[in-house]
Amino acid sequence: MVENDKDLTCRVAWIDLDDTLWDFKGNSRVALAGLYDDYNLSRWFPSATDWIECYERHNHALWDQYNHAAITKEYLMAERFKRPLLEAGSELAEEYGRRFDGEYLDRLAECRGLVDGAIDLLGRLHAAGWKTGVLSNGFTEVQHRKIRNSGLEPYIDFVVLSDDIGVNKPDVRLYRHAEKVSGSDAAHCLMVGDNPDTDIVGALAAGWQAVFFAPDGSSHPQAVSISRLSELNL
Numbered sequence: 001m002v003e004n005d006k007d008l009t010c011r012v013a014w015i016d017l018d019d020t021l022w023d024f025k026g027n028s029r030v031a032l033a034g035l036y037d038d039y040n041l042s043r044w045f046p047s048a049t050d051w052i053e054c055y056e057r058h059n060h061a062l063w064d065q066y067n068h069a070a071i072t073k074e075y076l077m078a079e080r081f082k083r084p085l086l087e088a089g090s091e092l093a094e095e096y097g098r099r100f101d102g103e104y105l106d107r108l109a110e111c112r113g114l115v116d117g118a119i120d121l122l123g124r125l126h127a128a129g130w131k132t133g134v135l136s137n138g139f140t141e142v143q144h145r146k147i148r149n150s151g152l153e154p155y156i157d158f159v160v161l162s163d164d165i166g167v168n169k170p171d172v173r174l175y176r177h178a179e180k181v182s183g184s185d186a187a188h189c190l191m192v193g194d195n196p197d198t199d200i201v202g203a204l205a206a207g208w209q210a211v212f213f214a215p216d217g218s219s220h221p222q223a224v225s226i227s228r229l230s231e232l233n234l
């Protein structure tokens with residue numbers, strides 16, 4: 001952290017988007033429930049909850065692989081709806097698998113739910129002299145729409161996405177790119193995020209300070225750990 005008044009390098013708080021600022025889990029369930037109703041998925045899943053549970057299980061496994069660069073974005077998008085439908089024995093798994101991904105992302109980007117305290121945190125960071133940035137592994141067009149539609153845009157100075165340079169958190173190259181975009185350096189950057197394997201591992205490897213946001217109350221041995229955004233005071 002900078003204590004020297006003569007140090008003009010700006011301090012930047014980089015914040016993960018999904019499930020740190022933007023309520024991905026809640027918004028995603030709204031979008032998935034919409035698909036369940038509109039495509040009559042009760043043919044294969046007894047309730048929307050069953051459908052959502054099955055989708056989330058497959059999607060989570062695929063994202064794990066994507067975050068570790070084991071699969072491509074295209075593969076993830078082609079598989080994540082097909083797999084739950086196949087598991088449920090749907091004869092339309094191929095067709096719906098292709099159609100649902102785009103429709104889901106479209107519906108998702110229109111959702112506006114934010115994590116409690118998100119706007120307040122960004123306001124407090126600016127008041128304390130920090131610049132703010134979003135640093136996310138999400139897909140470019142969708143992430144920008146989420147930021148715009150949810151009202152976050154006026155509070156964000158920089159947006160850096162893995163798609164910009166084709167590498168994901170925790171790859172240190174993405175953090176170096178973020179430093180360059182903001183005109184800052186490792187000593188002046190801080191990362192706030194909910195994923196210890198991507199947000200936190202990458203930030204620590206890049207020499208940044210790290211804040212682990214864990215609403216379930218868990219903690220990280222090398223990061224400041226908070227369970228609510230309101231606990232973060234800088």
Ligand SMILES: [Mg+2]
Pocket residue numbers: 016017018019020193194195
């Ligand atoms: Mg996240």
